[in-house]
Structures are given as structure tokens and as C-alpha cells.
Amino acid sequence: MALFIDVEVDQAVASDASLAAKLAEVCPVDIFAQKADGTLQINDDRLDECVLCQLCMNAAPQGSVRVIKLYDGNAVLGPV
Amino acid sequence: MRFFEYEAKEIVRKGGIPTSKGGFATTSEEARARAEEVAGAVVVKSQVLTGGRMKAGGVQFADTPQAAATHSEAILALAINGHDPRGVLVDERVAVKQEYYAGVVWDGIRKQPVMLFSDMGGIDIEEVAEKHPDHVGRGHFSTIHPFSEFQAKQVIAAVGLSGSELNRLVPIVTRLAKLFLRFDMTLAEINPLAQLEDGSFVAVDAHMEMENEARPRQQALLSELGVGDEETRQAREPTEFELAGEAVDAQDHRGVAGNVTEFDGNLGLVIGAGGGSLTLFDAVRAHGGRPANYCEIGGNPSVAKACGLAKLVLSKPGVDKIAVMMSIVSNTRVDIVARGVIKACIELGHDPAEKIAIFRIPGAWEEEGFKILERYGIEYADRSVSLHEAARRAVEKIQGAAATPPASA
Numbered sequence: 001m002a003l004f005i006d007v008e009v010d011q012a013v014a015s016d017a018s019l020a021a022k023l024a025e026v027c028p029v030d031i032f033a034q035k036a037d038g039t040l041q042i043n044d045d046r047l048d049e050c051v052l053c054q055l056c057m058n059a060a061p062q063g064s065v066r067v068i069k070l071y072d073g074n075a076v077l078g079p080v
Numbered sequence: 081m082r083f084f085e086y087e088a089k090e091i092v093r094k095g096g097i098p099t100s101k102g103g104f105a106t107t108s109e110e111a112r113a114r115a116e117e118v119a120g121a122v123v124v125k126s127q128v129l130t131g132g133r134m135k136a137g138g139v140q141f142a143d144t145p146q147a148a149a150t151h152s153e154a155i156l157a158l159a160i161n162g163h164d165p166r167g168v169l170v171d172e173r174v175a176v177k178q179e180y181y182a183g184v185v186w187d188g189i190r191k192q193p194v195m196l197f198s199d200m201g202g203i204d205i206e207e208v209a210e211k212h213p214d215h216v217g218r219g220h221f222s223t224i225h226p227f228s229e230f231q232a233k234q235v236i237a238a239v240g241l242s243g244s245e246l247n248r249l250v251p252i253v254t255r256l257a258k259l260f261l262r263f264d265m266t267l268a269e270i271n272p273l274a275q276l277e278d279g280s281f282v283a284v285d286a287h288m289e290m291e292n293e294a295r296p297r298q299q300a301l302l303s304e305l306g307v308g309d310e311e312t313r314q315a316r317e318p319t320e321f322e323l324a325g326e327a328v329d330a331q332d333h334r335g336v337a338g339n340v341t342e343f344d345g346n347l348g349l350v351i352g353a354g355g356g357s358l359t360l361f362d363a364v365r366a367h368g369g370r371p372a373n374y375c376e377i378g379g380n381p382s383v384a385k386a387c388g389l390a391k392l393v394l395s396k397p398g399v400d401k402i403a404v405m406m407s408i409v410s411n412t413r414v415d416i417v418a419r420g421v422i423k424a425c426i427e428l429g430h431d432p433a434e435k436i437a438i439f440r441i442p443g444a445w446e447e448e449g450f451k452i453l454e455r456y457g458i459e460y461a462d463r464s465v466s467l468h469e470a471a472r473r474a475v476e477k478i479q480g481a482a483a484t485p486p487a488s489a
Contacts, residue, residue, distance in 0.1 A: 003426065004419050004452065029382070048419055049383050052448070069448075071455040 002047035004071050007031060007056070010064040014040040019060055026055040052077055081292050081313035084127045086169045087305045088286035092270065094301075095259035097252050099283045100274070102171035111152035114170035115145040121173040124151045128163040129313065136160045141173060174282060179272035181205050182253050184260040186267070192220040195257055197235045197249075201272035215239055223261060229254045248281055249273075263301055264294030321396060325375065328388035335381030335412065337389040345370025347437070347478050348393035348402035350386075350421060352377040356407035356467065363471035364403070369478065372399045380412045386420020387427070394428055394435060401437040403474035408463055414441045414449030422456050433457035437477040440470035 013019045017038030024032045029049035033041045054077065056065045067077035083091065086104040093099050101118050104127070105111040115122045126138030133139050138160050140151035152168045159165075179201035187194045197217045200208045209216045217238030221231050232253040236246055252273065260268040267289040274284045290298060312318060318326070321342045329338025336352070347369050351360040357376050364371050373393055377386065393402055404421050406412070418439065425432040439453055442463035453460040459477075461470050
């Protein structure tokens, strides 16, 4: 159970194999992976390692990946 | 890391310096064989990484191979200062005309090696330096510029040697200095460096210590000497707590969260950054605190590593609270360390606000870090609070009362 970070991904992105592959590739701390069927898997045990780099947000259509700071009143990470 | 005498002599040999004949043995039969190879009187010396061998009976003289075997059997069974011997060194007993000392040691203040030479060998160089300073020549040299024989010549001549003695000694001391640099030593000492009746010189005893961090690049030497990775060669064997710290650090490549040393206090320390660990450890003690450990954290470890280190420290029997303190960080993220130590508290069933006496890490991503700390009600300090003041607050908190005034301002 993550204490500090949560990530939400729109269903359209999560079910798109190419976007899922891209998210798995860009995340430096392995929060994302691909399931056997190509869809997106979010590794809950890696969420707290998030370094707020926004690479996932930039890899997917704007607003479709949301990084939530649980320690900051559930603030959604916005573009720098 | 320290080397046994038999290894040190092998390193001296590799450096091209003549040594007395002899060899290492782990059984009395091997010792007999070594003595037969020497074909003369020998000295049998216990191979332990501690002092006081002679006094403890760990050094014996033998005129025959049988006597060498008998002595080695006794020495092999003799623990010295709690150290069981690795084996014995069976060494030729040379006819010495004069004993000298030659050494190179790292000078941590000048940040350069210093070469030492004395015409009073066979005894501690510290004692000679104190009682007979005019009998010790010394000279620093660069680790960058090529070493010149002239530098060795100056140091040897400083104690009044000249002529053929000087000419014979210069290459030996030069080779010792080069060996020091080549093998990343912190100490390379030949004592005694014996002058024989024919005027030649041989290293009779040697003491070598290598920079621990150099082990990876000195693998060829270590393999040749048969020193395994599992041999720490430290002043004492690591405790379970310290080994667990190494395991935390080894769990991934990001940053450092380890190098833990165990103490018996009640204040756990998660400290680091550019010498900050040592400063903070001293500051805690100066304010009357009792550290439970020393450690190093930095280089942007992962949350899991920071968490693992904090969990280890918090789980140590007798630890009431932890102080998380660093000097100003640029390559370590405040928020990542904050997440790690808070996660450790929560996963161990503690209230972070209760267990973390103070969090004083200013620097990269501190705004995010401070938000996290505020969320969990943890006392934190920014860069306007000095390391000493942060240590004082931590000690005050753990003592539940005003801390002892600092030993020095």
C-alpha cells in the first residue's frame, strides 16, 4: 500500500499496448509494466519510489496519466 | 584493509625489494618443510592481525627444522588477543649488522603520502620520532607527479647516511614509495630493514595496509595473495547489525544507505552528506547524546533503501528514537529520504512523529520533503538550523529534558 504517491491512468491508455509499453519504458523506477496481454500493469509496491519526473505524463495524451501526491491533500502533479 | 605479515612480505617482494628467505605454513609439517628450505636457523612467527605477538609467545626461534615444527605446533594453537593465527611465517634468521626503518604512510592532514626513514629500526617508529626526532627523516611526495629517487635520497640522507649505504638504500625506499602508490596503500612499512654483514639490505618484517575502497581495482593482487571477498580484514569482525547495513546498501545501485557501525546508545542516527556523518556523530556526543550507530546515507538512495536503513536502526534493541540529519544536500532528494524514514516507522508500527526526533535535511526538493514531514507531524529544520543545533534538539528530545551543554562552542 503506497503512502505517498498514487497514479491513475485512463482506461483507454491502459488498454493500449503501445502506450503501455511506452509507459513501462520511460518510468525510471518501474512503476509501470506490461501484462502478458499487452495492457498496462501498475506496480503498487513501486508507487512510493516515484520521483515526480513527469515522464509518464509526457508519454501519454495530456491528462490521461495523473500522479497524485497523497501527502499534499491528494494534489495532482501538474506540468512544471 | 590489513595484510598478514607473510602477505606484506610477498607484496614487498613484488615491489622488487629483497626480503629474508622463508615462507608461510599452516601446519607443523609445512613449517618443517619451510625451515628445511631455509637451511639454517629460523624464526617462527604467528600470523595474526594484532600486536603483542612476542609477549604472547607467538614468536619463537628454532635452530633445526624439527624445532621449527615443534614451535609452530604450539604457535598454531595459540590465540593472541582473541585472534586465532592464520598460520605461521617461517623466516630465515638473518645476521643483522644494523636495523633500519623505512615506511610510507598516508598523511590525512596534508592529503599526501609521507615517506619516513630511520637508522633506528626494530622498534616502533612513533617511539623513535618522540625520543630521537633527529633519527627520523621524512618527506611528503605527490600521488600525481612521478616519484623521483632524489626524494628518497633526501629522506635517507636526513639521518646522516651517505656513501654506499645511501646508494643501496635509495632504490629500496624508492620501490617502497612506488609500491605504496601502485597498490593503493595507506601504510607500507619495513621494520626492520636489516643491513647484513656483507652490506646488503633485506626486509625482515613488513606491515601493509590498503585503502579499503581500492579493493575492487586491486583484485589481481588480492587474488594472487588468496584474499577472498568475504575477508573484511578490519580491526574487528562486523556485527550482525553492520552486515545487515551492508545488505541494505547492496539491495540496489542507487545512492548509499549503509556503512553502518554499531554503538551501544539509544539514539539511532540516519546521517550523512559530505562529511556530515562524522560532524553529526560528534555533535550528538558533544551534547551528551549516546548514538546507537554511525552510518552514511547520500547520493540519492531509493525510498526502499532509506526505508531499509531506518528500519534497521529503529529495530536495534535499545533505540528509542532516530535523528535524520544531513548537511545541505544537492545530490540527494529530501523528499525521497523523508518518504523512506516515515515508511520505516509506519511499517514497524510506530508513529513517525514520535520516533523521529528531528529531521534536518535541507537541499534538493526540500519543499516537497517539508510537505511530507508536515503531513506526518514530524519536527524538521531547514538550513537556518545548524548541524550542532539539530543534534542538540535530537538529544534533548531523547533525554526528555534539557541537554547537557555542549563540550565546546
